[in-house]
Amino acid sequence: MTWPTVTVNQVNQLLGETTEVERTLLFIGSGTVNVGKTLAVNAQSDFDELLGADDSPLKSDVMAAQANAGQNWWAFIHVLDDEEAQESAWVDAVMAAQLVCSVEGVVLCDDIISKTQINQAATLRANLIAKYGRWVWFILAVQGMQEDESQADYLERLATIQDGAAEKSVQLVPRIWGNEPGVLAGRLCSRAVTIADSPARVKTGALVSLGSDELPLDGAGRTVEVATLQALEAKRFSVPMWYPDYAGFYWSDGRTLDVEGGDYQTIETVRIVDKAARRVRLLAIAKIADRSLNSTPGSIAAHQTYFSKPLREMSTAANINGVSFPGEVKPPQDGDVSIVWKTTKAVDIYIVVRIYETPLTITISLLLDASLENAA
Structure with missing residues (x-):
């Protein structure tokens, strides 16, 4: 005999929305205020209070990102001690920040001068995927032209930084105007377009808060030429540009360090597949057993x-x-x-x-x- 019973189960079909990490970035750079802390910021944040009244690459990049991202921008900031800026402390900061935030990309605001940080970023992406199932790309700031450096010398120096490097998730952004890493970061976070749109899209609007109101000068006193920017782009650097007889400055393309002939030589293709990977992973977890x-x-x-x-x-x-x-x-x-x-x-x-x-x-x-x- 069977005892009469009624069982009611509430079945979770997992048809709800997932948290969007796209357009949320983590900025890392040296400073003297809130050192060692991961801060959440948006357009209403007081950066003089959070990062100090003095100017710094970190503060300038964050504010440039806000200006170029437009409405509903928000991000995270982690401040490093000045003495740790060029060491591996930024890698530890990214790993530690995973407890606080999940982001689409990381912006290293302290200028790199060698392949060390490129290799660190490549390893960091692999570790984040392995440990957390998080796909993250990187913007690495590159030192601009020095006082006694001509454009030809600058091209030669920068060519050695990326030579032989292969990592589709890394973008190298030289500081020719000054705030380019933050400008690109903000442009990639703009909600006026999709993550599939190139930062080169002209209809998105001209770049703002580049860091200089005039064309920069090299060590020989000559203004930066489009040919120099074109040569940098050919060497897999991501740089601004302009069009003759068309007002404003724009971005060339979100070049990555993917290998020649690779499918991910531009950041928009990386972002598309990363987003798909994040969502498919959640669907797959729900199907275990x-x-x-x-x-x-x-x-x-x-x-x-x-x-x-x-x-x-x-x-x-x-x-x-x-x-x-x-x-x-x-x-x-x-x-x-x-x-x-x-x-x-x-x-x-x-x-x-x-x-x-x-x-x-x-x-x-x-x-x-x-x-x-x-x-x-």
């Missing part, structure tokens, strides 16, 4: 839809007054999610992320029609 994920055709079809959810959300587009605003990625197609069972307890899932094209090189050809037939 869940027997609804199995090798039957019905289960595979259902979980192809399940694991493509982040791509469907990221592909949401809008059409306003006949103008299309694409999503962060293209909508997933049939077959973009492939599920392969290796054993009865191990499954491999392959996901294709399709990105939109970005017109960074535009060629226009004009044709003249002088035929008599069309004169009328």
Whole structure:
């Protein structure tokens, strides 16, 4: 016999929203106030109180980031002791800050002068993924031109810093105007565009708070030339630029230290795949030991839809007054999610992320029609 009972279970389908870490950065630099602390800041923060009344690269970068990010900007700051600035203390600070904040990117405001910090950033990304399942990219400030240094000498010196380095998550940003690391950081955090948009996007607006109102001078007294910036960009540095007869300064591209021919030579592709990785990981954790994920055709079809959810959300587009605003990625197609069972307890899932094209090189050809037939 069976005793009459009623059991009611509240099933969590895990269909809710996830916390967005995109557009939230951690700024690290030397200072004398709040040393060793991780501070949460936004546009209403008093930076003179938090970072001291004196100017510093950290304070200038943070304020430049705020100015370029626009509405609803917020971030975290960790202040290092001056004597620790060029050591590995910044790595320890990032790891310690994981208890306080989860961020998309880290900005090292103390200028690097060698490959040491590049290698540290590469190792740090690997450790963050291994320990916390957090995908983080980096902006590393690079020392600007010195008083007796010509543009040619500067190019030669900087070429040695990145030579041989290979890390898709690292951007090197020289301080030619002064505040470029913060300017780029703010531009990447702008909510007027998506994370899939290049910082080179002109419609985002001109750069502000670069650090100098005039074109910088090198050690020989010559103004910085576009050719010099172009050469730096070719050497995988991320720099501003300008267009003749077009007012304002703009960004060239968010170049990373990915290898030649790599898929992640620009920061927007890194950000897209990082975001997808964060969301797919959460979906996968929820399926641990869940027997609804199995090798039957019905289960595979259902979980192809399940694991493509982040791509469907990221592909949401809008059409306003006949103008299309694409999503962060293209909508997933049939077959973009492939599920392969290796054993009865191990499954491999392959996901294709399709990105939109970005017109960074535009060629226009004009044709003249002088035929008599069309004169009328």
